[in-house]
Amino acid sequence: MHFGPHLLLATLEGLVTSAVLALTALGLSLVFGVMRIVNVAHGEFFMLGAVLAWAISTAISGHPALGFLAALVLAPLVVGAVALVAERLVLRRLNYNPEGTIVATIGMLYIIQQLALTFYGPEARPVEAPFSYRILLPWFGYSGYKLSVVAASAVLLVATWLVLTRTRVGLIMRATQYDSETAQAFGIPVDRVYGGVFALGAMLAAVAAVLIVPISQAHYLMGQDPLLLSFIVVIIGGLGSLRGTVVAAVLIGLSDGIISMFFSPTLAKIIATAAVALVLVFRPQGLFGTTPR
Amino acid sequence: MKASAKVYALHLGVVALLAGLGFVLPEYHFGLLSRIMVLAVFAMGYNMLFGYVGLLSLGHAMFFAAGLYGAGLSVIHLGWSVPAALAAGIGCGAVLALLVGLLALRTSGVAFMIVTMMFAQVFSLLILYFSAWTGGDQGLVVPQPARSLALGATTLDLTNPATRYCAALTLFTLALFVTLGLVRSRYGRVLVAIRENEERTRMLGYDTFSNKLVAVVVSGAICAASGAVYALLFGYVGSNFASVQYSILPLLWVLLGGAAATLGPLVGTLFMYYVTDITSGYTSAYLLIVGVALILLVLFFPKGILGTVRQRWLGWLP
Numbered sequence: 001m002h003f004g005p006h007l008l009l010a011t012l013e014g015l016v017t018s019a020v021l022a023l024t025a026l027g028l029s030l031v032f033g034v035m036r037i038v039n040v041a042h043g044e045f046f047m048l049g050a051v052l053a054w055a056i057s058t059a060i061s062g063h064p065a066l067g068f069l070a071a072l073v074l075a076p077l078v079v080g081a082v083a084l085v086a087e088r089l090v091l092r093r094l095n096y097n098p099e100g101t102i103v104a105t106i107g108m109l110y111i112i113q114q115l116a117l118t119f120y121g122p123e124a125r126p127v128e129a130p131f132s133y134r135i136l137l138p139w140f141g142y143s144g145y146k147l148s149v150v151a152a153s154a155v156l157l158v159a160t161w162l163v164l165t166r167t168r169v170g171l172i173m174r175a176t177q178y179d180s181e182t183a184q185a186f187g188i189p190v191d192r193v194y195g196g197v198f199a200l201g202a203m204l205a206a207v208a209a210v211l212i213v214p215i216s217q218a219h220y221l222m223g224q225d226p227l228l229l230s231f232i233v234v235i236i237g238g239l240g241s242l243r244g245t246v247v248a249a250v251l252i253g254l255s256d257g258i259i260s261m262f263f264s265p266t267l268a269k270i271i272a273t274a275a276v277a278l279v280l281v282f283r284p285q286g287l288f289g290t291t292p293r
Numbered sequence: 294m295k296a297s298a299k300v301y302a303l304h305l306g307v308v309a310l311l312a313g314l315g316f317v318l319p320e321y322h323f324g325l326l327s328r329i330m331v332l333a334v335f336a337m338g339y340n341m342l343f344g345y346v347g348l349l350s351l352g353h354a355m356f357f358a359a360g361l362y363g364a365g366l367s368v369i370h371l372g373w374s375v376p377a378a379l380a381a382g383i384g385c386g387a388v389l390a391l392l393v394g395l396l397a398l399r400t401s402g403v404a405f406m407i408v409t410m411m412f413a414q415v416f417s418l419l420i421l422y423f424s425a426w427t428g429g430d431q432g433l434v435v436p437q438p439a440r441s442l443a444l445g446a447t448t449l450d451l452t453n454p455a456t457r458y459c460a461a462l463t464l465f466t467l468a469l470f471v472t473l474g475l476v477r478s479r480y481g482r483v484l485v486a487i488r489e490n491e492e493r494t495r496m497l498g499y500d501t502f503s504n505k506l507v508a509v510v511v512s513g514a515i516c517a518a519s520g521a522v523y524a525l526l527f528g529y530v531g532s533n534f535a536s537v538q539y540s541i542l543p544l545l546w547v548l549l550g551g552a553a554a555t556l557g558p559l560v561g562t563l564f565m566y567y568v569t570d571i572t573s574g575y576t577s578a579y580l581l582i583v584g585v586a587l588i589l590l591v592l593f594f595p596k597g598i599l600g601t602v603r604q605r606w607l608g609w610l611p
Contacts, residue, residue, distance in 0.1 A: 038403070040541075090588055094595070099349070103548050103591040106541060110584030118578050228414070228537070235407045270418045277411035280404050281396045 005139035006261065014257025015250075016146045016215065019153035020208045022249035024226045025233035026160060027204030029245045032234055034177040034197045037091065037101040041108040042205055042230060043223030045083060048112060049075045049206025050218040051120050057127050065130035068214070076206040083202030087195050096194070109223075116220040129214035149211045156207060161242055173197060232276050252276075296609050297477075303610075304473060307556060308466050315458050324454060329559075329566050330461040331523050334468040336550070336558030338515030339543035344553035345476055346508045347488030351406045351540050352413030355393070356513040358535035359386040360520025362420065362427060365530035368439045370426065375442040375451070379521050386517020387510050389416075394509035398502060410540065417535035432531025440525055457526050464522050465559075468515055473555050475511070477611060484508055485553075516543075549590060551599030555611050560598050 024046055031039045052075035057067030086108055094100040133144035164170040175183040176193045184190045205226070209218075216222070233252055237244030252272070259268035311330065318326060335357050342348050363385030364378040373381065397408045420427045427433070440451040449456050475481050486494040487501050495501050524530050533539070542565075543558075550561025568586050573579040594601045603610040 032403075038406070090592065093592055097595065099548065099552075100591045100595050103545065104588050106545060107584040107587030107591070110580045110587070114578050114580040114584065118581075224537075228410075231407055231410070235404060264422075266418055266422045270415055270422060273411050273415045273418065277408050277415070278396070280408045280411070281399050 005137075007258070008137075009140065009142075010258045010261040011254060012142060012146070012257075013261070014254035015150050016253075017257055018250040018253025019150040020212045021226070021229055021233060021253050022157060022246050023153050023208035023211075024205045025230040025237070025245050025249055026157065026242065027201035027208075028230045029234045029237070029242070030173075030197055030204070031201040034173055035091075035096055035194050037096055037098060038105070039198075039201065040102060040105040040227070041086075041112060042105075042201070043225075043227030044109050044112040044116075045079050045202040045223075046205040046209045046226045047116060047218075047220060047223035048082065049079050049209030050213045050222060051116055051220070052078055052206070053210040053213045054125050054127050054218040055120075064128035068127070068130040068210075071127070072207070072210050075210050076203040079206035080199040080203040084195055084199040087198040091198065092191065092194070113220060113223070120218075120220055122220065124217040124219040126217045127213045143215075145214060149215070152211060153208070156204075157242075157246060160204070164242065232273075235280060236276060299609060300473070300477075300611050304469060304555070307559070308462070308469070311462055311465070315455075315462070320454070323458060325566065325570065327454070327458045327461040327526070329562050330465040331519055331526065332566075333546070333559040333562040334464055334519035334522075335516050336543045336546040336562050337468050337472050337555075338512045338517075338519065340547045340552060340554075340558050341472060341475070341515060342508055342512040343544065343547055344557070345481065345484045345488060346505055348505070348509075349406050349544070350397075350409040351537070351544070352393070352409030352411075352416075353512075353516055353543055354535050354537070354539035355413040355416040356386045356390055356516035357520040357523075357539060357543075358416065358420070358532075359389045359513075360517030360522075361524045361530050361534055362520075363517065364521035365433065365435050365524035366426065368435055368525070369433055369530075372439070375440070375525055378525065379518075382521025382524070383514050383517050386520065387514040390510045390513020390517075391506070393513070394506045398505050398509065410537065413535065413537070413540055417532055420532045420535055427532065428530070430532045432529055432533075435524060435528040435530065437528065440528055451526055452528065460522065460526060464518065468518065469555065469559075471515070473611060476555065480504070480507075545587070547597070549587075549597055551597030551601070551603070554597070554599040554603065557597055557599045564598065 024042070027045075028039060028042045031037065031042070053068075053071035056071040056074050057064070060067040060070050090104050090108070091101055094104060129143075129145040131145060134141040135144050135147065164173065172183075172188050172193060173196075175186070175188060176190055176197075180190050183193075208226075209222075229252065233245060233248045236252070237246075237248035255272060256268070259272065311326070314326065315323065335353075338356070339350070339353050342350060342353075360382035362382075364382030367373040367381040368375075368378045393409065393412050397405055397412065400408050421429050424430075437452055442449040442451060449460075451457060451460060476484075483494065483499055483504055486497075486499070487504060491501050520534070523534075546561035546565055547558055548561070549564055550557035550559065565583075569579060569583055572582040576582070590598075596604060599610060
């Protein structure tokens with residue numbers, strides 16, 4: 001293949017990574033922005049979504065699309081419920097203290113990971129894609145499913161943006177993010193907003209995982225990389241900035257895809273990570289964030 | 294008794310207790326405790342920055358690994374003696390901490406956490422990239438003959454469990470009294486002032502940046518000392534010691550034992566190791582129990598074990 005098609009392939013792969021990363025990071029960013037806590041267990045919610053997707057799609061016989069669609073609806077709901085219970089039982093009692101919640105979410109990370117290992121096992125298992133249409137480009141064929149992941153993620157991102165900016169629920173969330181005490185004084189049930197946001201964040205990660213699981217497999221340790229990458233995206237994009245999160249996810253996904261196709265993947269990661277750190281050092285508010293108050 | 298006499302009596306008592314335990318413990322716990330003491334020093338270095346300056350770093354594994362590799366590689370590739378390797382390890386850690394500090398201290402809060410995490414990630418990737426020298430994720434074994442220390446006429450064999458225990462205890466004692474001296478000094482008070490209110494400390498005329506930078510270097514050097522001793526005592530250098538997990542562990546130990554308590558790191562490390570050890574005897578799902586233990590601790594003892602003790606009963610605890 002020549003340079004052009006090679007670059008196209010790398011770009012497409014990068015876009016798929018970006019799409020999934022944007023959804024996962026958006027979940028982290030909402031929790032981070034509204035509740036001001038660092039959710040270390042976010043990657044485990046991602047993993048839980050993938051593992052549940054495998055469980056649901058194997059339980060339903062018939063056309064693979066049926067099982068996949070059921071997983072796409074059910075897995076995020078279950079993960080959201082788990083997150084809500086965790087929030088009610090643990091995080092609320094800690095009063096959302098930043099350091100306490102880090103330890104508590106590390107605890108959750110261990111618990112979820114161990115339960116996945118015990119009940120699901122150490123194997124990586126595939127989920128069949130709902131359809132296997134290949135788009136034939138002049139140079140190579142490309143999986144139609146991968147492109148539909150990008151489209152689905154874009155739809156979900158736009159939907160989240162509409163909810164945040166155009167609805168009453170979104171207004172309440174933004175008010176809580178801006179100033180939780182004043183929001184409370186105006187009769188907003190801040191406590192319930194926190195519960196909802198935590199569940200929503202986990203659900204976004206779970207949706208991302210269900211979308212990616214036909215491409216990469218479900219494994220109980222798969223939550224580590226998305227967690228780290230989501231952190232990078234959230235910080236580069238700026239806290240609580242939806243636009244920044246999406247742009248940063250595309251930037252990081254694409255550069256990861258392109259650099260690791262043309263250079264050694266390890267070297268690519270070293271350069272990317274160092275660059276990210278230096279961006280943060282010299283522009284701590286992120287590329288799109290405003291200076292924190 | 295005067296407060297400071299009480300403090301020194303307590304710390305000497307702890308060291309004496311550890312030394313005494315060395316005579317009575319069965320072999321298995323003897324080895325475990327040596328390891329715990331070395332890792333507690335890692336946690337002490339972390340506590341220096343997190344507990345007293347209030348800077349939450351998520352990248353301290355790189356300082357531990359700098360000591361580990363600095364000492365291990367200079368023995369393996371350059372054939373250096375144990376004291377020289379130790380110095381090399383600590384030096385590597387201090388220089389790395391200086392560089393990281395110069396950059397990372399320009400940020401604060403969440404950005405500081407992420408920047409330190411990124412630098413640690415770069416460091417661990419570099420170890421993998423230069424796997425020709427570092428052994429990559431397989432790691433390297435420090436050869437047994439190199440792990441002996443000539444003291445005058447006698448030669449100490451660091452692979453012998455008893456010598457290892459003494460060496461670990463020596464390191465632990467040194468680190469304990471260095472941190473105790475530092476936090477009780479004028480400089481220690483400035484650090485606490487920065488933690489409580491950085492703006493006001495600056496207004497009082499202190500250069501907060503250089504004070505924090507010194508704290509980062511001291512913290513990095515202590516962690517590197519722990520790493521260097523770990524490499525020489527246990528004879529293994531591996532890239533998993535540079536992973537994110539090893540950055541989170543000292544945070545965990547310090548939070549459990551009690552941040553800003555000089556003995557907190559020891560208590561936290563001891564607690565975590567024994568909870569893991571005891572539960573792994575009953576079930577293979579011990580991580581589940583560790584997770585539950587963490588959540589219960591943070592719910593009911595939010596200030597850590599010693600933090601709670603200090604709050605309820607012993608107000609003078611340093």
